[in-house]
Amino acid sequence: MITLQELERHLAQLAPDHPERRAAVVPAMQALQAERGHLDDAAVAEVAQLTGQSTTEVEELATFYSLIYRRPVGRHVLQICDSACCSMRGADRLLASAEKTSDVSMGEVTSDGTLSVLPSICLGLCDRAPAALIDGEALGPLDEAALEALLRRLRGKG
C-alpha cells in the first residue's frame, strides 16, 4: 500500500485535470483509512481534495468497495470467509462463535474498541478452510477453540 506522503508527491507532479489524478482515488482512500482507522466524512473530503473529484464522486467509490470502511472498525479487523468451501467446513459456526465470544454483532465494534468481525467473500484460502484474515494476515484452518484463543488474545492485548 502506498503512503499518503508518496501519494501526495506523485499527485503533485500531475496537472490538475490529468486523468490519472482520479485514478489515485483508491490508493488515497486506502492511505487515509490506514491513518485514521476508517474513512470518515472528513477523510472523504480530503480524498476529494487530493484527486480533484467532488465528495460525491469519492463517496460513490468509497461505498462500493468492501475494504473501505465508512464506519468505525475496531483496532483489529477479523474477516471470516463465508464462501462455499469455508462454509462446507464450518464457517457458519465460526462466525456465530466470533460474535458470541467477543460479544459483538457482525460489522459492529466491541465496546473496548479492539475488534470488529466481518464476513468476507472467498479469501483465496480454500486450501486452509475454514479461513480468515486477521489484520490482513491469513489464518486457517480455524476451529472454534483456535478462534476463541485468538479473540481472547486480541482483546487482552487491547
Place this chain on the structure above:
Amino acid sequence: MEAILTRHLDPAKPLGLEAYRAAGGYRSLAAAFDLKPEAIIRTVEAANLRGRGGAGFSCGLKWRFRGLDAPRPRYLVCNLDESEPGTFKDRHLLYGGPHQILEAVIVAAYALQVERAIIFIRGEYAHGAARLTLALAEAKAAGLVGANIDGSGFDLKIEIHLSAGRYICGEETALLNALEGRRPNPRHKPPRPSVKGLWGQPTTTNNVETLVNVPHILLNGADWFCGLGVNGGCGPKLYGVSGKVHQPGLFERPMGTTARELIFNHGGGLAEGRTLLGFLPGGASTAFLLPEHLDMPMDFDPVARAGSRLGTGGIIVLDDASCPVAIALNLMRFFARESCGFCTPCRDGLPYLEQILAAIHAGEGRAEDLPLLEELCDKIAPQSFCAFAPGAIMPLTSSLHCFREHYEQHIATGRCPFDAANEGGA
C-alpha cells in the same frame, strides 16, 4: 512431472532477487530480446497457452489480435484479482514467488511492446502485494525494470495497484474502470479493450498464472510446452482441490490431468465413509460434474463438451454429507452480494433466486419453485450485461439438473435433511 511454476515458490520466505537469479530466474529476458515481439507472439500462440483466469482464450491469439502497430501508449494489465471461490492458485504465486511474476510481466510487456504494465491485486492480498512491492524495488535497482532493460532498448514501467475489494473488479473491463478511478461497472464491448481500454488506449489483460507460463515457453519452446500436458492438454496447470477432501491444496500437474487423480491421489480423497456427490471443476462459476466424470481430463475443451467450464481449475468437492441446496444457496448469496448493480437481470434476478433457494433450504419451498428457478435462470443469464450473471446461473442450473431429488426432498419434507448437526449444514 517436475515442478515448473511451483518449483521456486516459498510462501514462508520467497526468493529475493539474487537467489531467484541464482536459481535461473530472469533468463527469459535475454531469450525474449533475441526472439523479438512478433516471434514471441507466434511461439506463445503455437504453445496453445490458454487463459488461466477462467475464460480459456488463447493467449497468443489475444496478443496477435491487438496488433503490432496499435496506437501508443499501450498497457498490459496483469490480473491478480483472484476472488473466485475455490481458487487460490494466484495467491500461491504472489506470496511464494513475486520475482517469477515480475519476470513474466517483463517478457509479456516486451512481446506486446507496452510502455506500462499494471499488476492489479485484490485488496485481501495486501501482504502479498507488499512482498511484490519489495521485489519490484529490487528489480528496478538491478535495471530489470525501467529504462533500457538489460541494454535491450526496451523501457518499461511496472506499477502495483492494490484493489479495495469486490469480486467484479476481476472482470476485465470493470478492472479498467477501477484503475481509472471510476465505479467498477463493466463496460460495453465493442470497443474491445485491445482497441480502447485503459484511458482509451489499447490494453491487454492476462491472468497472472497465464503470464508466468510465458518465460518457460520462451526458454524451452512451444513443442516442449505442449509436451508437458496429457490427454491433449498443453503446459502445466495449477490445480486447486478444496472442499470435502482430506488434503486440500495446490497441485501443479500436466494440463489434462483427470479429476480422479487430482481429487483422490493429490487431494487425499474423501473423509472416511463418505462418497463423492459431485464437484465443480473450476471455481464457483462452473457447472457441477458427477462421479461419472471423474476420468475426464480437466482441460478446457473436454470440460466444455460436458456442459461445464474448466474456469480457474479450482476443484470444489462435495460429498454425500453436503447439502447441494445449501451449496447452491451459498453460491447464489455470494453472487447476489457481489453484483455491481448495473443491469436488471443480475442486480434484481440473483437476489430473487437467493430468496427462493433460502426458502427451499429452510423447508418453506413449494413445488412450483423448481420450474420457477429454471424459468428465471433462462431469463437472467442470456440478457445480462456481462458474464457475471451467467457465471452465477451456471452452478444453479446444473445443480437443479444433477441434484434435483435433493430439492424435491426439501420441498416435500419441509426441512433440510442435512440438519445443523452435520458439519455446518453443508
Place this chain on the structure above:
Amino acid sequence: MGMIRIDGRDIPFEEGDNVLKAALAAGVEIPHFCYHDALGSLGACRLCAVEITPEEPDPLNPNKRPRVMMACLEPAREGLELSLSAAAARGAREGVIELLMTNHPHDCPVCDEGGECHLQDMTVACGPPYRRYRGRKRTFPNQYLGPLVHHEMNRCITCYRCTRFYRDYALGDDFGAMRLRNEVYFGRFQEGPLESPFAGNLVEVCPTGVFTDALFRQHFTRGWELETAPSICPHCSVGCNTLPGARDGTLRRVRNRHHPELNRWFLCDRGRYGHQYSEHVARPLLPHIAGETVSYHKAVAAAAEQIKVAGAGLGGLGSAREDLEGNALLRALMTRLNGGFAAFSDPALEAATAGAVSQHHKAPSLVEMEQADAALIVGDLTAHAPMMDLALRQAYRQGAPLAVLHNTPTPLARLAATALTVSPREMGAHLSRLSELVADPATGSGNEAALIAIAACLTAARQPIVAGVVETLSALEIAALAQLTTVLGARARLTYALPGANAYGAALLAPTGSSTALLEAVETGRIQTLIVAGNDPLGDTRLGSRWLAARQRLDTLIVLDCIATATAEAADILLPVAAWTERSGSFVNYEGRAQGFAPVFQRPEPLPTITEVITDLAQVLDLALPDVAAVLSDVFPGYQAPAPGAHGAAIPVFPLPARIDTVSHPDRGLDHGPWQAALAAWYGDDPLASFAPALMELTPAVVARIAPVAARTKGIEDETQVMLRGPAGTLTLPVQLDDGVAVDTVALTRAMLVQLGIGHGDPIDMEIIS
C-alpha cells in the same frame, strides 16, 4: 442513411443511429428505461430486447440463429431485420419487469408519478400482471434534497438516468450513485439542496416516482386532471417552450415542452419552479384605488379620468417581461394621446439592449450553441440565461474550449480553459483588446497571456460562439463584442442573454432615448399620469431612488401587474392583470423568434390582460384605438402572430440606432474611489421568480463578495463586517472572499444594489467596521 425492418415494417435510420433511436423516431414504441435521447444508450435496464433475424438463418449453427439483443446497443445497418413481437423478446422484457417489480413498492395509489409514469406504462405493456415473488423488498431512507425535488428511493429501478443527466449532461458534481448490487442509491454525499440550476429535470428524467416535483406535491392533482396548454417561459430571454398545468383555477406546475431548436428535453429550475408567483399569497388580484379595493370598472373609470385630466401629460412604461401585444397596445395608446412611451426604466439597459438587438447577427439557437467548437462568455451567463449555460456545457463535453470574462462568480468559470475576472470598468478595454489580438496576434505582449489564449482559441475555431450578458454590459461594450464577432468573421456567431422574456420585442417597440425622456418628463412634471405595465421602476438598482423621487411629482401612478412589486405597492390605481399562463400573447426571444403562448386556465377571480385594460380604457375615453393585430402589423410589416405550440417565427427586424451618451453610459467611475459594485445575480433571480418562495429558499448568502487578493491588501478577511454606502442608503454586511470576483469589485445581489441605489459598475463606498 438506410432502412431497417421491424416486424415487417420499414424504418429509416440515420448514420450512427442505434435501433432503438431509429424506432422511437419512427413512432415504433420499443419498451425501454435507461435510454434517453439526450443521454444516449447505456444497456443497463435490459428492457429494449428485440430478436434479431440473422441474414442467413441456420438452425444448426448457433451463430446463425435468431438472437435477442438490446435495441439501444444494436447499431442500425441497412437490411437489419428484427422483431419486437417475437416470443423470446417478449419473454425477455417480461422477465425484466418481473425482476423490477420484486422490489418496487405498491405505491401507485399514493405516488405522484401515477398516470404519467413510464414504469407504469412499461409494466402494463410488457410485464406479468401479478407478482409471484414472496420475498422482502429492499428499502431505503430518503434524503432531503432541497425545496424543489422530492426523494423517494424505494421506487428506484436503477436505470441511472438521474446521474447521467445530473453528472454527465449537466456537469453537476453533488449527486451520484452510491453503493452496489440491489442497494444502489442515488443521492448526495450529505442531505441538502441540490446545487445544479437544472436539478428539477430529475423529475422528468426519472421514469418512476423517485424524483418528483416538491412544489406540485404541496397542492397535488393527478396529471390527467390538469388543464394544460402550450406556453413560453416568461423568466428570461431564452424563451423555452413549456407546458404549464393548472386545476381549479390555480397554476400547479410547469413542465418541459419539446422545441427542436431551443429547449429539447430540459428546463432550468427558474423556469420550472418560478411559477409560484402565480399563487403567491401577496399576488394582487383585486383592483385598488389609493389602497382601497374597488371593482374593475370603477378602477378603469378612475384611471380613464386621470388620463383625460393629464391631457398630453401622459406617460406609459412597458416592460421587457410583458408580451409584445401589451407593450404595443400601450405604445399605441400613448401615440394616440401624444404621451411618452418607454419600455425600460434604466436608460443604460435600454441602450445596451437596443445595441444588442440591432446587431442581430442571426443568433445561434440553443441547439447550435451546443455544437460550438469554442465559446467566449462575457458575464454570468448561468444566472441570466441558464439554458444557454446548459447548451454551452454540451459544447464543452464535445471538447470545445470555453473562455469566460466575468466580474462576479460564475459556474462556467470552473469549466473554462481560460477564465479571467475583469472589473466592470475594465471590461470594455479587454473586449477591444481581444478584437485587436484576433486581428493581429503579433501585437500581444507578455502580460496578456490570458487574452492571447482566448483570441487564439476563438480564431482557431470553425464555429465559435460569442455570448454576452446584456444586463452587465454597457452599450459601448456590446458594440465591442459586435466588433469582435465581425473581426472573427462570418463563421462566428454572436448571442446575448437579454434582460427579459420579451426584451427583444420591447427594444424594437421603445425608441432609443425614450427611457431618459420619460424619466425626465416625470421628474420635471411634464407627465402627470403615468401608466406602468409589468415594470418596476421603483425597484430598479441604479435609478430606483430617482424614479421614487419622480413618482412624488406624479398626480397619478397607474400600475398594471401580476406581482406585488415596489411600484405596484406605490400605485394610486392598481389594476391586477392576468399572468402569462392566464392569457395568450407572444414573447420575442433572444434570437428574435416570436413565440406564442396560449392561456392555460382561467382564475376564479377573472383578471384582464394588459391589452384588455388598455382597450377598456380607450373605450371609456371614447378613443378609436386599432386592435392589437393591426397595431403589430403596423409596427412589424407582414407580422403574423405565432401560433402557440408552433416553433415560432423570426420577427421582422429593423436597425435601431444606438445613441451613446452620458445618460445611457453612466460614468463608470474611472476617477472615483477604489471599489466598484457588480451585480451578482443567480439562476433564481428574476422579478417573477422572486415571488416563488421555494426557489427563493435557495438564494445565495447575504454577503459582500470580494476577491481574496484585493481584500488582503486592505486588511479584509472572511466575516469582516463592512459598511457599504450608496446614494439611496447604507448596508452593513459580512464579507466573503471569492476568487471569482474581479479586483476592486464588490459583488452584491440585486436587492442590495436596490437598497444602496447603485447599479452594476457604479462606484461604491466601502468602510471596514470590524
